[in-house]
Amino acid sequence: MTNIKPIRDIEKLSPLFRKKVKAFLREMKKIDPMAPHETLRTAERQLYLYRTGKSKVKHSNHQDGVAVDLHFTTGEAFPRAGSSRWKTSAKIAKKYGIDCGGILWDWDWNHFQDDGSKEQLIIKGVPEWGQVFAQKMKTKGITTDPKLEIMINGGETIPLYQFMGVIEKYVE
Numbered sequence: 001m002t003n004i005k006p007i008r009d010i011e012k013l014s015p016l017f018r019k020k021v022k023a024f025l026r027e028m029k030k031i032d033p034m035a036p037h038e039t040l041r042t043a044e045r046q047l048y049l050y051r052t053g054k055s056k057v058k059h060s061n062h063q064d065g066v067a068v069d070l071h072f073t074t075g076e077a078f079p080r081a082g083s084s085r086w087k088t089s090a091k092i093a094k095k096y097g098i099d100c101g102g103i104l105w106d107w108d109w110n111h112f113q114d115d116g117s118k119e120q121l122i123i124k125g126v127p128e129w130g131q132v133f134a135q136k137m138k139t140k141g142i143t144t145d146p147k148l149e150i151m152i153n154g155g156e157t158i159p160l161y162q163f164m165g166v167i168e169k170y171v172e
């Protein structure tokens with residue numbers, strides 16, 4: 001066992017999830033400030049947690065950089081499970097496309113993970129001209145090659161058609 005210490009660096013998270021977490025923490029700062037307790041997790045550490053019964057899974061979303069454990073920075077760092085502070089933070093997290101473990105599994109309240117939605121952050125990163133352009137393409141019935149990809153926030157790549165589809169939904 002060499003590498004079982006928790007990593008707390010938010011920059012180690014996957015680019016899109018990192019953006020979500022940063023936006024979420026920015027809002028929490030005004031309500032009930034939180035900070036990362038653990039971000040990316042090594043395979044060694046996950047195995048260690050699994051073997052000692054601290055984790056129920058052999059492979060965690062933490063290993064893929066799409067989960068973060070948080071604690072409160074004022075008052076009690078880890079309030080009891082299901083407390084109103086966790087519930088409030090879970091509700092706000094969802095606004096940013098983040099699920100709270102407590103809501104998902106009724107335990108692990110300080111665990112927050114990507115809910116898989118990209119749309120909210122994609123649309124925020126699309127300039128006005130892009131939205132107008134997408135609307136024009138849609139009106140003319142123009143679709144794109146499914147193999148074409150576009151880089152979005154944080155360097156993540158998605159198919160262009162998917163990107164256009166998201167924009168269309170928002171400009172209707």
Ligand SMILES: [Zn+2]
Nearest residue numbers: 067068069111
């Ligand atoms: Zn976790």
